[in-house]
Amino acid sequence: MTEPTDIPPIDDDQALAGELALRVLSPAEEAAARAREAAEPAFAAHVEAWNEQLAGLAEEIAPVEPSAWVWPRVEAGLAPPVAANDNSVVFWRRWAIGSTGLLAASLAAVVMLMAQPGPEPVTPAAPAAPTAVTRVATLTLESGAAAMTLAYDPATGELYLAPTDAMAGDVRVPHLWLVMPEGGVQLVGAIDGSAISRHSLGQTLSGPAGQANAVAVSMEAPGHTPAPNKPDGPVVAQGELQRL
């Protein structure tokens, strides 16, 4: 080797962690490095240290005051504080404690449902994009506890819901919402909070459902249907839609 001696030897993990933090890797390399970050705590610690140190480079960036509309949109996307209603605090705590371990069971139920033929022929399937990929989401309470598992097949418009058992005790009616990437929400409808269900989304909803990046559940008064773009009751659970 003809390298000058003051060049430190390349520690591959350290260098890769730095490259990942810096985000210079190609998409394929980055995906591989992200997988290592998720699987190896030592490597993840290297990445975290690089993030911490490289972030100092942002010091030279001049601040830019955001437009006034940004904060209201941030705020609109937050789940309302559960503490607004004492009864609901108790209820959701009970749910959070009771639901441990139920997620695995509900995931299994979703897989079973998807493997079975529907109870009736699926009415005109939504136009299937060739790249349609099943979306899944785990909706969690603000405490992080699992509330419901959801799967959506954009090719057929079929939606499967597997709630944990805790919503069964609530007199309010859970409503499912799509959270759209450009902001705003779209009502899907009232759902059964106590049992697994399957639905076929019509054409009006299958488009938004294919684009949504998250789903949420609000609790509405019995007999009340909220406006299609705004829940009236508290949003109690939400989850990101992942491509399966």
Added chain:
Amino acid sequence: MSAILTRDELAQALGRTGQGDRAAFRRVYEATSAKLLGVTLRILADRQLAEDVLQDTYLTVWRKAESFDPSRASPITWLVTIARNRAIDRLRSGAAMRNATPIDDAFTVADEGPTPAQSAEAGDDVRRLNDCLGQLDDRTGGAIRTAFLEGVTYDALAARENVPLGTMKSWIRRGLMRLRTCLDT
């Protein structure tokens, strides 16, 4: 709009945000949103996109604040990292490509170091980072700075500097190793 919070105050507000305290979250937003918009705007070069990503960023902050650990990260670098990664994800999703900064402009902009006044205000960590970056040769330090500020990959950096991809990788990897050694001593 921009309230000045000390590092400890910001860490505390972020901790309360993690417990669902909206007033604390609002303080975090007011103290940091201009900084984070600067970060996303630098990467996306389009105000509308940058503000969309800013909105996303704070929703992520709200959800992840619980995992913020003040013993392991400073609050502002934790926030900057989330904003920067979100902006880069958006940049690479293609939505921003039509508005991206022309290749020729960006390198010169990014090459400026911090002004002396900014350095004086900066914390010890930042001063140290800049000292260590200053010990690298100019093109390596410049490439690392550009990669951070513009969120570009090796491919784009190599094209900008008109060097083979392998050369750019080697500059940056060696530069990172030197930085690591310098920062650890």
